[in-house]
Amino acid sequence: MYAALWRVLPGPVWVRILILIVLVAVVLVALVQWVFPWAADTLLPQESTVGG
Amino acid sequence: MRPPARLSVTGVLGELLITAGVVVMLFLGWYVWLNDVVTGGEQQQAAEVVQQELQDQYDRGEALAERPTDPGEPVVSIAPPAGQVFGALIVPRFGENYVRSIATGVDVETVLNSRRIGIGHYSETQMPGEIGNFAIAAHRNTWGGAFSDLDKLRLGDRIYVETVDGWYEYSFRGLEYVWPTGVDVLEPVPAAPGVAPTDRVLTMTTCNPRFSTAERIIAYAVYETWYPRAGGLPSEISGVVEARG
Numbered sequence: 001m002y003a004a005l006w007r008v009l010p011g012p013v014w015v016r017i018l019i020l021i022v023l024v025a026v027v028l029v030a031l032v033q034w035v036f037p038w039a040a041d042t043l044l045p046q047e048s049t050v051g052g
Numbered sequence: 053m054r055p056p057a058r059l060s061v062t063g064v065l066g067e068l069l070i071t072a073g074v075v076v077m078l079f080l081g082w083y084v085w086l087n088d089v090v091t092g093g094e095q096q097q098a099a100e101v102v103q104q105e106l107q108d109q110y111d112r113g114e115a116l117a118e119r120p121t122d123p124g125e126p127v128v129s130i131a132p133p134a135g136q137v138f139g140a141l142i143v144p145r146f147g148e149n150y151v152r153s154i155a156t157g158v159d160v161e162t163v164l165n166s167r168r169i170g171i172g173h174y175s176e177t178q179m180p181g182e183i184g185n186f187a188i189a190a191h192r193n194t195w196g197g198a199f200s201d202l203d204k205l206r207l208g209d210r211i212y213v214e215t216v217d218g219w220y221e222y223s224f225r226g227l228e229y230v231w232p233t234g235v236d237v238l239e240p241v242p243a244a245p246g247v248a249p250t251d252r253v254l255t256m257t258t259c260n261p262r263f264s265t266a267e268r269i270i271a272y273a274v275y276e277t278w279y280p281r282a283g284g285l286p287s288e289i290s291g292v293v294e295a296r297g
Contacts, residue, residue: 046194047259050233
């Protein structure tokens with residue numbers, strides 16, 4: 001899968017690495033911004049009130 | 053020799069599983085550490101802005117409450133609508149500059165998880181300085197963990213509630229551990245339903261143990277005095293952690 005991704009990326013090695021860094025950064029931001037908060041509230045709710 | 057160009061099912065599956073494992077590890081790191089650090093920092097900054105706004109409100113003459121006839125009695129603000137920030141909590145034991153905003157209500161999404169707020173006031177309880185119980189809640193962990201160090205409080209530690217009218221000083225008395233159903237800690241006299249209050253208390257609730265929702269840890273503090281905003285910030289707030297004695 002990742003080998004295939006590497007093959008479809010255009011350009012010389014350093015361009016491919018640059019594209020990969022950007023892709024990884026986008027994925028990380030999406031995880032931290034949306035996926036992790038959703039997962040935390042859905043899977044591990046932290047109730048801190050009494051009575052709820 | 054070049055590897056085969058076509059994708060193999062097991063190869064893709066293996067890479068997906070490795071990726072999933074990495075994502076889970078990232079999530080745990082975010083959950084136990086990064087989210088608290090980042091959100092806590094954002095809540096701290098937001099609260100410092102709130103403090104400035106409270107001062108500005110006061111300067112514009114927008115203090116919420118009527119002056120009491122007896123100057124020794126604390127001013128009691130009118131409770132603002134749900135979700136609105138009306139004050140800040142200052143706890144030197146939680147950190148030299150620790151301050152977090154307090155909003156009306158304990159809604160998880162809009163108040164407790166908020167990157168601007170973090171502390172919610174149980175709107176059915178009394179306001180700061182009012183006879184009865186000013187009860188507030190915040191997370192122990194995750195989303196800034198405003199009450200992360202609730203169990204570190206020691207007898208006599210000062211806790212300040214800042215509003216547009218000034219600073220209410222409370223003195224920490226003790227901890228209690230209750231089940232999540234223990235709503236009687238919110239009574240005007242905590243744990244004594246139906247008793248008419250004569251004292252002003254501050255009740256802080258959060259979850260216990262850390263990273264669990266099994267129990268609740270409750271911190272009680274009693275009212276000491278209040279400082280009208282006209283007189284300026286109490287000297288104790290400027291960095292003194294240890295209470296007297």
